[in-house]
Each structure stands twice: as C-alpha cells, then as structure tokens.
Amino acid sequence: MRGDISKMELSRKRVLVFGAGRSGQGAAALLLEAGSEPVLYDGNEKLTEEMVRDSLPDNGRGIRVVIGELTQELIDSCDLCVISPGVPTDIAPVNRIRNAGVKIWSEVELAWECSEGETLAVTGTNGKTTTVTLLGDLMKRFRGEENTHVVGNIGYPYTKAASRTDRNSVCVAEISSFQLETIDAFHPHVSVITNITPDHLNRHHTMEEYIRVKERICENQTPEDIVILNYEDEVLRQFGESIPASGPQVWWFSSARHLEKGMYLDGDVLKYADGSTTVDVIHIDELRILGKHNYENVSAAALSALAVGMPIEQIREVLRAFPGVEHRIEYVGEVNKVAYYNDSKGTNPDAAIKAVEAMRRPTILIGGGYDKDSSYDEWIESFHGRVKALVLVGATKEKIAACAKAHGFGPVWLCDTFEECFAKCVELADEGDAVLLSPACASWGMFKDYEERGRIFKEMVHAL
Helix, strand or coil: CCCCHHHHCCCCCEEEEECCCHHHHHHHHHHHHCCCEEEEEECCCCCCHHHHHHCCHHHHCCCEEEECCCCHHHHHCCCEEEECCCCCCCCHHHHHHHHCCCEEEEHHHHHHHCCCCEEEEEECCCCHHHHHHHHHHHHHHHHCHHHEEEEECCCCCHHHHHCCCCCCCEEEEECCHHHHCCCCCCCCCEEEECCCCCCCHHHHCCHHHHHHHHHHHHCCCCCCCEEEEECCCHHHHHHHHHCCCCCCEEEEEECCCCCCEEEEEECCEEEEEECCCEEEEEEHHHCCCCCHHHHHHHHHHHHHHHHCCCCHHHHHHHHHHCCCCCCCCEEEEEECCEEEEECCCCCCHHHHHHHHHHCCCCEEEEECCECCCCCCHHHHHCCCCCEEEEEECCCCHHHHHHHHHHCCCCCEEECCCHHHHHHHHHHHCCCCCEEEECCCCECCCCCCCHHHHHHHHHHHHHCC
16 A cells, blocks of 8 residues: 555554445445455435445445444544545535544545556546546557556446556546545546536535646656646646646647647647657547547547557557547447447537537438427537538427527428437438437437437447
C-alpha cells in the first residue's frame, strides 16, 4: 500500500463504508480482503440488510451491514470512513463523521492505496467515457489484456480491480468530481482533464468549487508525471499555465490550432509535435468515430498512451479499429455503400446536434420519441447542408414535423412504427449517404430505454 495512512495498515481496523450501492459494496469487499472490519452503512430506510447482503459476495460474510440511523457510537468506533461518490460530503451525517476526527476517503483513494502498477486517470465534464474506453483499448494492445483494468465511473468499480493488480498492471480510471472530493494521496502517473463546463452545481454549489475539485486530479503529481489538458478550454488553459515547476509536466491537445508540443488537428489530420519534430498520427477519415469533440477525445487518449511509451504505429492501429462508445455516434456498419450510425443516447436536442454536426456524409436522420417538452428549433437549424431527409416516429413526430416546416426544412416522413421508420430510411438512402439514429427524444413509450432502442436499430442494420 502506498499512502501515508496505510502505514498504520488497514488490517484489523474498523472502517465505515458510507453508501451500500455498487461502489460501497466493492469497497467493503476490498477492505475485508485487506483484513479490515468493514461496516457497510446506508441511510436509505427502504433498504433492508437482506437486500444489501443479497448483492454482496458470499452474502457479505465478514461484513457488518447497518441500515437507517448512524449512531455516534458507531462513528466513534471507526478508524476510517470510505465514502461512496453518490453521498454528498456536506450532509449532516458526513459532517458528524468529520467532526469526530475520522478520516474520510473516496473509494477511489482506497482502491489506489490497495493496488499496484500505474494509474492513468481521466476526468472532465464531457468525453470521459469515450476517452477512457479508447485508452483502455490502447493499453490492452500495449500492456496486454491481463495487465489492463478499465475502472471507475465507467461502471466497474476501481475497488473491484485493485486486488487483482500487480507491478505490471495499468489501471485506466474514469474519475468523477464526486470521487475527487475526498482523495488524499491519490497519485496517477498520467492524468487527463478533457474539459470543464458547468455541471453538478447542485452538488458543488459554485462553479469555482466544481473547477477546484476537478483540478485535484493532479494535485499529488510530481515533475516525473504528466497532466494532459485541453488547450481550447479557457479554464484549463489558465490552470495549466499556472502549474509550478514542482508539479507535473503539462501536455496539451487542441482541435483549433497548431501546438509546439502536444497533439492537434491540422485540417483533417491529427498530428503530434514533441517540440522538435511533428508526426502525422492519423487522418480523421480513418477513424470510426466522428465529430470535433471525438477528435479531442482521441487526442487525449493517444497522448496518454504516448506518455507511457506506446509507439505511434501501435496507437494508429488501435485508433483505426476503435468503434466508439455504444449508442453514442456508434458506427454500426456499411451496407450497399450506406453507413449506419447509432446515436440512441442522443435523447435531447443538444446531444443530437453534436451527432448531426459530426456527420461527414449526406444523412437520413431518424428522430422522435417521448415528449419531454423540448424545443427542437436549434436541432432543426443544425441540419443545413447535412441532413437530406428527416424520418420521424413516436409521440413527438407531429411536433417535430411542424417545427421542421416552420424552418423550411424538408422532406419529412412520419411513420407509425420503428420498423416502418427504418425501412423508409433504407429506401431513401443513396450510395455514399449515412443513416443516423439520433432521436433528440427519450425512448419511453416505445422502448424500455435508449439502450434497447439502439440495440434494435443495430439488429435491423445487421439483418440487411
């Protein structure tokens, strides 16, 4: 173990794990394995001990489960508290723990303390999941599947992987602002901040606090480490330029300008400059993911791989093969020279605009679904020069059709079923076109969720 507090060792220490969800369960299991006495606590009185134990390995043998009231006696009996990311750090029970002098750790801190090998950590408001998924694929190619663990906010708790790491391991971790609130010695070799825009202000209360927490990802890094930042993000540019010599090296990426050192988009080519030479990394037409935001994600992941010594030739191979994140401008395949993209995760107009703007072919667009009282004007306005036909389905089809008409867009087709909608797209698409599912609406009423909608779309493409 590597942090200061671990010098007292976790063995035989009573540790309160606050939050009995997936992260808390992973933390409790890891603590048990480390020889601690974990107490898994949750204030949700709708839960029962039996419900929690049913989700734990071996029915939670060796783990004490407490639901409901958090007594002062329990707090005073604990040596450490590991807090789940969903638990706000300023609520009364957490303040009581802090006031009792009990150290509070993020479960990311616990996982890092209990793991070995290198950590490559990614945070940011947008783009984390795509960057982490791609970086995971890069490390699997470079370090091997058995040595690579893709963990964190991406859906697989870091705590579940920690005990399976060794000195040859690399953990690629998606880290949220919630997890960064309570780090202590957490020290990745490479950290990435993709961008910072307003988000989670109900939790962090001010933009200044949200920025401060995000920037904590590199606070323990040294000059031997690297932080990778988006030069086109004004907040990050100011942050990077203020990092002292005693901090990590700053590597930049940009989608808008040439850099003396870093990775940047030059026309249609991503290039890497090391300060003396410049190398073409990949032409964007070779990528299977589209859009400026994705070129930034690719740059962040590729720079991280370069930082740990991966050759550009290997990086290029992985970039060409990377399909993207499922349901987010996901390339499904090409049939009869028509490309099909699944953006079922585009459940609101803002998200769907990014998908439309990413298209590099004339596009037949599938829209419509559950009515969330959204306005579709900006979405329709983004169609100019990109969308050649709009095919609508679901509860919002009439509303969207009226909006398209008001903006002078056509043709628009209205369908009664998703199957009819898909068939119309196939009929309308010419060689060289794209068919894009990016509905700008939720899936409810027709599908269980956006994932089911996307899966059915992909099944239809594969059946052609």
